[in-house]
Amino acid sequence: MSLDGYNFGYLDEQTKRMIRRAILKAVAVPGYQVPFASRDMPLPYGWGTGGIQVTAACIGPNDVLKVIDQGADDTTNAISIRHFFQKTTRVAVTEATEQATIIQTRHRTPETPLHEGQILVYQVPIPEPLRWLEPRETETRKMHALADYGVMHVKLYEDLARLGQIATSYNYPVLVNGRYVMAPSPIPKFDNPKLDRNPALQLFGAGREKRIYAVPPYTAVRSLDFEDHPFEIQQWDEVCGLCGAGDSYLDEVIIDDRGGKLFCCSDSDYCTRRRAAGHLGPHGRDAPEALRGP
Amino acid sequence: MYVAVKGGEQAIDAAHRWLAEERRGDPAVPELDVDQIEQQLKIACDRVMNEGSLYDRPLAALAIKQAQGDLIEAAFLLRAYRTTLPRFGYGEPLDTARMAIKRRISATYKDLPGGQVLGPTFDYTHRLLDFKLAAEGAVEPAPERPATVDEAVPRVVDILNHEGLIQAEPVENPDAQVGDLTREPLLFPAGREMRLQNLARGDEGFLLALGYSTQRGFGSTHPFVGEIRVGEVSVELVPGELGFPIDLGEIEVTECQLVNQFKGSKTEPPQFSRGYGLAFGHSERKAMAMALVDRALRAEEMGEETGLPAQDQEFVLYHSDNVQATGFVEHLKLPHYVDFQGELEGIRRMRAAASPIEDADQEAAE
């Protein structure tokens, strides 16, 4: 299954060194977007090339890799990326969050709390949190340099004025280490609190936009809000239909043509282990097999 | 009954096998030979080399076969392959004045040293589908070509240069390292060499549209084709151990020099300004579009009014790479249901907050 003629981790050592230098810079300035010379990869731009390059630069033969997309290990792109690393590194892979040393993720943080020594690599489409308010790169770089972030609160103000609440439900901007405003990638705001003072190293890779940024372990990460309208995470009335969890992010699954719904944990590993430990949700036995899994 | 399916390994395997079948097509039809593609779809190969940023026609032909003719997909294959190639160094600048000319035309002069050499061109063909091509047949040989002129054919810009009529290309620091788009991230404002590198691998269609827009008033340049030349040039490299250049071989390139309306001011005499395009293989449309956009991007340094799309560095240079563009556009096919769930929850909550009044009306009406 391995790729012959390719270096460990696909990238040549010089390139990995270049990426690691960018990562070190990013760790030294939490939340600051470090430009790097992203390489053309065999997977398409926008499909995780930034995350892949960060993982490829960090991964060693003794690492254990977990790859998730939408919180699950068996979504098509997660499978594709995991195969890529199996082909180019032959490292051990796992679905169990606490056993992984490197976790590459698209659009979720794992429900299971991380521990020191783990690296969480986020795939980032648009690294610039100010992009929707200011299309020019030259201007946004200046705004970050001068901590000129008034315009971010203007957006939040507008939401409150028009809708009565802040409309942003994912990729919710955060203030890192009290200095840089950062885009946490399109994770639901539900996951934002997990970034704060996390014992793991969190790395963010944007391949197409050519930026790397980082949140070192135990760094303060605060979601932007107003004193009288504090940040709130999503809530459900339902629990997971399969395992009964009331504290995890739930996917809504349509199960019949009449709009019948089932809610289940987005984090497949979390849900599987809860069920293995005996927890059962209201549909634990009668949910469609495709959901229940093996 | 709808069943939510999270794709699995088996689905991906099956999909790849079906793709291979589609690529082969009807087994009763002879399989495409990579040589055939290289020889008979040469222009497609040239485009893939340009956008794949790699000069290797047989490889481009293979990529086209693998990609079933999807040229952007083929360029993607070359780009990914390129990443794995070791970098030996930088070649000497190509000396296009010493090109073995296949085709050379100028719209600014009726005749000039070296002459107007039409070469193999579609330009004056009548676009009538030739059904004879559907049946293969022998091709009438072209007339005897005059012997290649050995001495260098002077460039039109050099002719204009003798009178000082065309702007010199400013070289601030001749010893400075030339920027490398493949080794450094693009930062703005971008220097001319980074811009040209970006345009060289840029999507032909995108540059064509932008170039077109400058001709129709979305840009102030009024261009003339100073010269287009197509032919082979030598690639030379000075290895550190030897200290003198060695010839690595020839590549075919298309070079376009556009001459633009003179600009002048009270303090500076009027001169022609230029736009430059260079592409692998026989790629005139690409080289011309590149030259038009190159000139448009220089509007600010020329003191002209800016603000139109082709003059906007960030707009042009960020969106010219079709491999990046297709990746991001097509990534929308990936699952986004977690974020969508967040939006659903938000909308439901906002509607619930707004609806108590409606419910009261409803009750009163019942």
Place this chain on the structure above:
Amino acid sequence: MSESRLLQVEGLTKRFGRTVACDDVSFDLWPGEVLAVVGESGSGKTTLLNAISGHVAPDAGRVLYRTRHEGVVDVLQLSEPARRLLMRTDWGLVHQNPRDGLRLAVSAGANIGERLMAVGDRHYGRIRGTALDWLGRIEIDTDRIDDRPQTFSGGMQQRLQIARNLVTGPRVVFMDEPTGGLDVSVQARLLDLLRQLVTRLSLSVVIVTHDLAVARLLSHRMMVMQRGRVVELGLTDQILDDPQHPYSQLLVASILQT
């Protein structure tokens, strides 16, 4: 610099190629006074404003400003972050075209509140309350707090721009032809509002205008510019009554005819 002068411009010069847009311009500004800079188009008035506020870098000169807590600084020597902070708190700049000084895509309330948010105000209710208060002061219906400036008339946009500048209580406001492009009756209303605000808030204002009538109505002192140079500087009433320089005489004569 004398204790009570707020702003002292010394020898400000700006060239574009061979044209000298501002030639050795000097003047003082005192607290609570309105200084009109008059002259026809091309006299260098707008360049002067841009040079003082740091939007173009002058070729020579100093702009000394007496800050609230840090004594006198040369604004031209300030670092970019310090200059931006100054422009957002102590100084205001009202553009001739209100669209240049507003965010058209966000509501009137957000436009007024932005400066507050930029300097760290994080209480939505208070920010909104301040915006409502200012809408009242600039005579815009408070119901329109969530409307976008695109839906406002030219006069309303200009008043909104003024409020956006004044919300952080600046001490010096620069205005570039604030009544330009407005209807005569709308102009009159705006000038009236400006006069009230200047008095009530003890603002110091440098107002650039080609219209002597505006200068007469609003300003205490006047500076006449011709081809980049200051040709006359003094009390507005005095200059209007008895202009000394031939160019001033020309300008005054034209106002008497309208």
